Protein backbone atom coordinates (compact mmCIF):
# COMPACT_ATOMS: atom_id res chain seq x y z
CA UNK A 1 0.00 0.00 0.00
CA UNK A 2 2.92 2.24 0.78
CA UNK A 3 4.39 1.62 -2.68
CA UNK A 4 0.97 2.22 -4.24
CA UNK A 5 0.78 5.68 -2.62
CA UNK A 6 4.33 6.59 -3.64
CA UNK A 7 3.60 5.56 -7.23
CA UNK A 8 0.42 7.66 -7.18
CA UNK A 9 2.37 10.63 -5.90
CA UNK A 10 4.99 10.32 -8.63
CA UNK A 11 2.34 9.92 -11.31
CA UNK A 12 0.30 12.89 -10.09
CA UNK A 13 3.31 15.22 -9.80
CA UNK A 14 4.28 14.24 -13.34
CA UNK A 15 0.79 15.16 -14.62
CA UNK A 16 0.92 18.48 -12.75
CA UNK A 17 4.25 19.24 -14.34
CA UNK A 18 2.87 18.49 -17.80
CA UNK A 19 -0.27 20.60 -17.45
CA UNK A 20 -0.15 23.70 -19.65
CA UNK A 21 -3.51 25.30 -18.86
CA UNK A 22 -5.67 25.96 -15.82
CA UNK A 23 -8.24 23.58 -17.27
CA UNK A 24 -5.76 20.69 -17.44
CA UNK A 25 -4.59 21.45 -13.93
CA UNK A 26 -8.15 21.32 -12.65
CA UNK A 27 -8.59 17.93 -14.35
CA UNK A 28 -5.51 16.63 -12.48
CA UNK A 29 -6.89 17.94 -9.19
CA UNK A 30 -10.24 16.15 -9.72
CA UNK A 31 -8.55 12.95 -10.91
CA UNK A 32 -6.18 12.56 -7.94
CA UNK A 33 -7.67 14.47 -5.03
CA UNK A 34 -11.41 14.17 -5.81
CA UNK A 35 -13.84 12.03 -3.83
CA UNK A 36 -13.59 9.28 -6.40
CA UNK A 37 -9.83 9.61 -6.78
CA UNK A 38 -7.28 6.88 -5.97
CA UNK A 39 -6.08 8.44 -2.70
CA UNK A 40 -9.58 8.52 -1.27
CA UNK A 41 -9.84 4.94 -2.42
CA UNK A 42 -6.68 4.02 -0.45
CA UNK A 43 -7.96 5.72 2.68
CA UNK A 44 -11.23 3.83 2.43
CA UNK A 45 -9.38 0.56 2.36
CA UNK A 46 -7.50 1.32 5.60
CA UNK A 47 -10.01 -0.71 7.65
CA UNK A 48 -8.35 -3.83 6.42
CA UNK A 49 -4.98 -2.82 7.78
CA UNK A 50 -3.45 -3.81 11.07
CA UNK A 51 -3.42 -1.39 14.02
CA UNK A 52 0.27 -0.75 13.54
CA UNK A 53 0.06 -0.08 9.84
CA UNK A 54 -2.99 2.18 10.01
CA UNK A 55 -1.37 5.42 11.36
CA UNK A 56 1.70 5.00 9.14
CA UNK A 57 -0.35 4.66 5.97
CA UNK A 58 -2.77 7.39 7.11
CA UNK A 59 0.04 9.83 7.64
CA UNK A 60 1.64 8.93 4.32
CA UNK A 61 -1.64 9.31 2.46
CA UNK A 62 -2.17 12.79 3.97
CA UNK A 63 1.38 13.76 3.15
CA UNK A 64 0.97 12.60 -0.48
CA UNK A 65 -2.29 14.46 -0.76
CA UNK A 66 -0.69 17.62 0.68
CA UNK A 67 2.22 17.43 -1.71
CA UNK A 68 0.02 16.99 -4.77
CA UNK A 69 -2.17 19.91 -3.64
CA UNK A 70 0.90 22.13 -3.09
CA UNK A 71 2.30 21.19 -6.52
CA UNK A 72 -1.05 22.06 -8.15
CA UNK A 73 -1.22 25.45 -6.36
CA UNK A 74 2.33 26.34 -7.31
CA UNK A 75 1.76 25.29 -10.94
CA UNK A 76 -1.49 27.28 -10.99
CA UNK A 77 0.38 30.44 -9.92
CA UNK A 78 2.94 29.83 -12.68
CA UNK A 79 0.29 29.40 -15.38
CA UNK A 80 -1.57 32.53 -14.21
CA UNK A 81 1.61 34.60 -14.27
CA UNK A 82 2.39 33.33 -17.76
CA UNK A 83 -1.08 34.16 -19.02
CA UNK A 84 -0.89 37.67 -17.56
CA UNK A 85 2.44 38.24 -19.24
CA UNK A 86 1.05 37.01 -22.54
CA UNK A 87 -1.96 39.33 -22.20
CA UNK A 88 0.26 42.33 -21.39
CA UNK A 89 2.45 41.59 -24.39
CA UNK A 90 -0.61 41.46 -26.65
CA UNK A 91 -1.97 44.73 -25.32
CA UNK A 92 1.25 46.68 -25.63
CA UNK A 93 0.68 50.05 -27.33
CA UNK A 94 2.81 50.59 -30.39
CA UNK A 95 3.90 54.20 -29.97
CA UNK A 96 5.46 54.24 -33.44
CA UNK A 97 2.03 53.94 -35.15
CA UNK A 98 1.00 57.18 -36.89
CA UNK A 99 -1.81 59.08 -35.10
CA UNK A 100 -5.33 59.53 -36.44
CA UNK A 101 -5.74 63.13 -37.69
CA UNK A 102 -8.35 65.24 -35.85
CA UNK A 103 -10.14 67.51 -38.34
CA UNK A 104 -9.89 71.16 -37.36
CA UNK A 105 -12.65 73.73 -37.76
CA UNK A 106 -12.31 77.31 -38.89
CA UNK A 107 -14.37 80.47 -39.12
CA UNK A 108 -17.18 80.61 -41.70
CA UNK A 109 -16.29 82.65 -44.79
CA UNK A 110 -18.93 85.22 -43.88
CA UNK A 111 -17.53 85.55 -40.34
CA UNK A 112 -14.03 86.06 -41.77
CA UNK A 113 -15.23 88.77 -44.18
CA UNK A 114 -17.18 90.60 -41.46
CA UNK A 115 -14.14 90.50 -39.17
CA UNK A 116 -11.89 91.71 -41.97
CA UNK A 117 -14.20 94.67 -42.66
CA UNK A 118 -14.47 95.42 -38.94
CA UNK A 119 -10.68 95.47 -38.57
CA UNK A 120 -10.38 97.77 -41.54
CA UNK A 121 -12.79 100.36 -40.10
CA UNK A 122 -11.48 100.00 -36.54
CA UNK A 123 -8.14 101.00 -38.09
CA UNK A 124 -9.79 104.21 -39.27
CA UNK A 125 -11.16 105.05 -35.82
CA UNK A 126 -14.66 103.52 -36.06
CA UNK A 127 -16.13 101.61 -33.13
CA UNK A 128 -18.23 98.45 -33.58
CA UNK A 129 -21.80 98.52 -32.24
CA UNK A 130 -24.58 95.96 -32.21
CA UNK A 131 -28.33 96.10 -31.71
CA UNK A 132 -31.45 93.90 -31.58
CA UNK A 133 -32.61 91.91 -34.61
CA UNK A 134 -36.23 92.18 -33.43
CA UNK A 135 -36.81 95.91 -33.75
CA UNK A 136 -39.53 98.49 -33.33
CA UNK A 137 -41.07 100.20 -36.33
CA UNK A 138 -39.82 103.50 -34.88
CA UNK A 139 -36.09 102.65 -34.99
CA UNK A 140 -36.29 100.56 -38.16
CA UNK A 141 -38.22 103.17 -40.17
CA UNK A 142 -39.49 106.34 -38.50
CA UNK A 143 -36.23 107.51 -36.93
CA UNK A 144 -34.65 107.08 -40.35
CA UNK A 145 -37.00 109.46 -42.12
CA UNK A 146 -39.41 106.74 -43.21
CA UNK A 147 -42.75 107.65 -41.58
CA UNK A 148 -45.71 105.29 -41.84
CA UNK A 149 -47.09 105.24 -45.37
CA UNK A 150 -43.82 106.44 -46.90
CA UNK A 151 -43.54 104.87 -50.37
CA UNK A 152 -39.86 103.96 -49.82
CA UNK A 153 -40.95 101.43 -47.18
CA UNK A 154 -42.00 99.26 -50.11
CA UNK A 155 -38.32 98.95 -51.06
CA UNK A 156 -37.89 96.78 -47.98
CA UNK A 157 -40.56 94.09 -47.69
CA UNK A 158 -40.63 93.27 -44.01
CA UNK A 159 -41.45 90.45 -41.61
CA UNK A 160 -43.83 92.06 -39.11
CA UNK A 161 -44.38 90.37 -35.76
CA UNK A 162 -47.00 92.86 -34.51
CA UNK A 163 -48.10 96.17 -35.99
CA UNK A 164 -45.11 97.91 -34.38
CA UNK A 165 -42.49 95.17 -34.08
CA UNK A 166 -40.63 93.56 -36.95
CA UNK A 167 -37.42 91.74 -37.86
CA UNK A 168 -35.07 94.58 -38.77
CA UNK A 169 -34.75 95.13 -42.52
CA UNK A 170 -31.33 96.81 -42.24
CA UNK A 171 -28.75 97.57 -39.53
CA UNK A 172 -29.55 101.32 -39.67
CA UNK A 173 -31.67 101.16 -36.47
CA UNK A 174 -28.40 100.55 -34.58
CA UNK A 175 -27.23 103.96 -35.87
CA UNK A 176 -30.53 105.55 -34.82
CA UNK A 177 -30.28 103.96 -31.37
CA UNK A 178 -26.67 105.06 -30.90
CA UNK A 179 -27.38 108.67 -31.92
CA UNK A 180 -30.47 108.67 -29.73
CA UNK A 181 -28.39 107.56 -26.75
CA UNK A 182 -25.76 110.25 -27.30
CA UNK A 183 -28.44 112.92 -27.79
CA UNK A 184 -26.29 115.19 -29.90
CA UNK A 185 -23.75 115.69 -27.14
CA UNK A 186 -20.68 114.38 -28.95
CA UNK A 187 -19.57 113.05 -32.34
CA UNK A 188 -20.17 109.43 -33.29
CA UNK A 189 -18.05 107.21 -35.51
CA UNK A 190 -19.31 103.64 -35.69
CA UNK A 191 -20.02 100.60 -37.80
CA UNK A 192 -22.75 98.05 -37.07
CA UNK A 193 -22.53 94.55 -38.52
CA UNK A 194 -25.42 92.10 -38.19
CA UNK A 195 -28.15 89.94 -39.66
CA UNK A 196 -31.15 91.55 -41.38
CA UNK A 197 -34.39 90.13 -42.79
CA UNK A 198 -36.53 90.90 -45.82
CA UNK A 199 -39.40 89.11 -47.49
CA UNK A 200 -37.61 87.89 -50.56
CA UNK A 201 -37.66 84.73 -52.64
CA UNK A 202 -34.30 83.03 -52.24
CA UNK A 203 -32.29 82.68 -55.42
CA UNK A 204 -28.64 83.02 -56.50
CA UNK A 205 -28.48 86.70 -55.50
CA UNK A 206 -31.33 87.07 -52.95
CA UNK A 207 -31.83 85.68 -49.48
CA UNK A 208 -34.60 86.41 -46.95
CA UNK A 209 -31.87 86.67 -44.32
CA UNK A 210 -28.52 88.27 -45.03
CA UNK A 211 -25.78 90.33 -43.42
CA UNK A 212 -25.19 94.05 -43.49
CA UNK A 213 -22.49 96.36 -42.27
CA UNK A 214 -23.38 99.99 -42.01
CA UNK A 215 -21.18 102.88 -41.00
CA UNK A 216 -21.95 106.29 -39.58
CA UNK A 217 -19.76 109.30 -38.88
CA UNK A 218 -21.34 112.41 -37.37
CA UNK A 219 -19.23 115.39 -36.36
CA UNK A 220 -18.78 119.06 -37.13
CA UNK A 221 -17.77 119.69 -40.77
CA UNK A 222 -18.13 116.16 -42.13
CA UNK A 223 -18.23 116.46 -45.91
CA UNK A 224 -18.73 114.36 -49.01
CA UNK A 225 -14.96 114.34 -49.53
CA UNK A 226 -14.54 112.64 -46.12
CA UNK A 227 -16.97 109.92 -47.22
CA UNK A 228 -15.14 109.48 -50.50
CA UNK A 229 -11.78 109.20 -48.74
CA UNK A 230 -13.02 106.53 -46.31
CA UNK A 231 -14.71 104.50 -49.08
CA UNK A 232 -11.65 104.76 -51.32
CA UNK A 233 -9.46 103.35 -48.51
CA UNK A 234 -11.96 100.56 -47.89
CA UNK A 235 -12.13 99.60 -51.59
CA UNK A 236 -8.36 99.55 -52.04
CA UNK A 237 -7.69 97.60 -48.85
CA UNK A 238 -10.43 95.07 -49.61
CA UNK A 239 -9.95 94.59 -53.35
CA UNK A 240 -6.40 95.80 -54.09
CA UNK A 241 -4.50 99.09 -54.24
CA UNK A 242 -5.00 99.42 -58.01
CA UNK A 243 -8.83 99.63 -57.70
CA UNK A 244 -10.52 102.93 -58.60
CA UNK A 245 -13.85 104.05 -57.15
CA UNK A 246 -16.62 106.20 -58.55
CA UNK A 247 -19.74 107.63 -56.92
CA UNK A 248 -23.07 107.76 -58.77
CA UNK A 249 -26.15 109.74 -57.64
CA UNK A 250 -28.82 107.57 -56.01
CA UNK A 251 -31.70 107.81 -53.55
CA UNK A 252 -32.07 106.65 -49.94
CA UNK A 253 -34.60 108.23 -47.57
CA UNK A 254 -32.05 108.63 -44.76
CA UNK A 255 -29.30 110.36 -46.76
CA UNK A 256 -29.20 113.50 -48.88
CA UNK A 257 -27.44 113.56 -51.24
CA UNK A 258 -27.23 109.80 -51.75
CA UNK A 259 -24.70 107.91 -53.82
CA UNK A 260 -23.80 104.44 -54.91
CA UNK A 261 -20.18 103.43 -55.05
CA UNK A 262 -18.68 101.32 -57.81
CA UNK A 263 -15.17 99.90 -58.00
CA UNK A 264 -13.27 99.34 -61.23
CA UNK A 265 -13.61 95.75 -62.42
CA UNK A 266 -10.70 93.58 -61.37
CA UNK A 267 -11.30 90.99 -64.11
CA UNK A 268 -10.97 93.36 -67.07
CA UNK A 269 -9.35 96.41 -65.44
CA UNK A 270 -12.20 98.64 -66.60
CA UNK A 271 -12.26 97.41 -70.21
CA UNK A 272 -15.62 95.66 -69.87
CA UNK A 273 -16.31 91.94 -69.37
CA UNK A 274 -19.13 89.58 -68.39
CA UNK A 275 -18.49 90.06 -64.63
CA UNK A 276 -19.02 93.85 -64.86
CA UNK A 277 -21.67 93.52 -67.61
CA UNK A 278 -19.40 95.34 -70.08
CA UNK A 279 -19.39 98.53 -67.98
CA UNK A 280 -15.93 98.20 -66.40
CA UNK A 281 -17.48 98.97 -62.98
CA UNK A 282 -19.00 96.86 -60.20
CA UNK A 283 -21.53 98.21 -57.70
CA UNK A 284 -20.37 97.73 -54.11
CA UNK A 285 -22.40 99.81 -51.68
CA UNK A 286 -24.77 102.69 -51.00
CA UNK A 287 -23.88 105.83 -49.04
CA UNK A 288 -24.61 109.50 -48.58
CA UNK A 289 -24.66 112.45 -46.21
CA UNK A 290 -27.00 111.89 -43.27
CA UNK A 291 -30.39 113.54 -43.90
CA UNK A 292 -30.96 116.64 -41.77
CA UNK A 293 -34.27 115.17 -40.48
CA UNK A 294 -32.45 112.05 -39.24
CA UNK A 295 -29.89 114.17 -37.37
CA UNK A 296 -32.65 116.34 -35.91
CA UNK A 297 -34.69 113.36 -34.70
CA UNK A 298 -31.58 112.01 -32.95
CA UNK A 299 -30.97 115.30 -31.13
CA UNK A 300 -28.21 116.77 -33.32
CA UNK A 301 -28.45 120.35 -34.59
CA UNK A 302 -28.09 119.93 -38.37
CA UNK A 303 -26.73 123.47 -38.61
CA UNK A 304 -23.75 122.48 -36.46
CA UNK A 305 -23.36 118.76 -37.13
CA UNK A 306 -23.19 116.85 -40.38
CA UNK A 307 -22.34 113.27 -41.15
CA UNK A 308 -22.09 110.47 -43.64
CA UNK A 309 -23.43 106.94 -43.65
CA UNK A 310 -22.85 103.89 -45.81
CA UNK A 311 -24.14 100.35 -45.98
CA UNK A 312 -22.90 97.20 -47.65
CA UNK A 313 -23.61 93.48 -47.85
CA UNK A 314 -20.70 91.30 -46.70
CA UNK A 315 -22.12 88.43 -48.82
CA UNK A 316 -21.72 90.57 -51.94
CA UNK A 317 -18.21 91.64 -50.90
CA UNK A 318 -17.24 87.98 -50.31
CA UNK A 319 -18.83 86.89 -53.61
CA UNK A 320 -16.83 89.48 -55.53
CA UNK A 321 -13.62 88.93 -53.64
CA UNK A 322 -13.65 85.13 -53.83
CA UNK A 323 -15.73 84.53 -56.96
CA UNK A 324 -18.66 82.88 -55.12
CA UNK A 325 -21.54 82.63 -57.62
CA UNK A 326 -24.52 81.88 -55.37
CA UNK A 327 -25.49 83.65 -52.12
CA UNK A 328 -27.13 80.43 -50.87
CA UNK A 329 -23.67 78.86 -50.44
CA UNK A 330 -23.26 81.01 -47.32
CA UNK A 331 -26.27 79.46 -45.61
CA UNK A 332 -26.55 75.85 -46.77
CA UNK A 333 -23.42 74.89 -44.81
CA UNK A 334 -21.98 72.52 -47.38
CA UNK A 335 -18.67 71.58 -45.78
CA UNK A 336 -17.00 71.19 -49.22
CA UNK A 337 -17.71 74.86 -49.94
CA UNK A 338 -16.78 76.15 -46.48
CA UNK A 339 -13.51 74.19 -46.32
CA UNK A 340 -12.15 76.02 -49.35
CA UNK A 341 -11.98 79.24 -47.36
CA UNK A 342 -10.35 78.00 -44.15
CA UNK A 343 -7.20 79.89 -43.50
CA UNK A 344 -4.55 77.95 -41.62
Ligand SMILES: [Zn+2]
Pocket residue numbers: 265266267268269270271272273274275276277278280281
Ligand atom coordinates in the same frame (compact mmCIF):
# COMPACT_ATOMS: atom_id res chain seq x y z
ZN1 LIG B 1 -15.01 93.65 -66.05
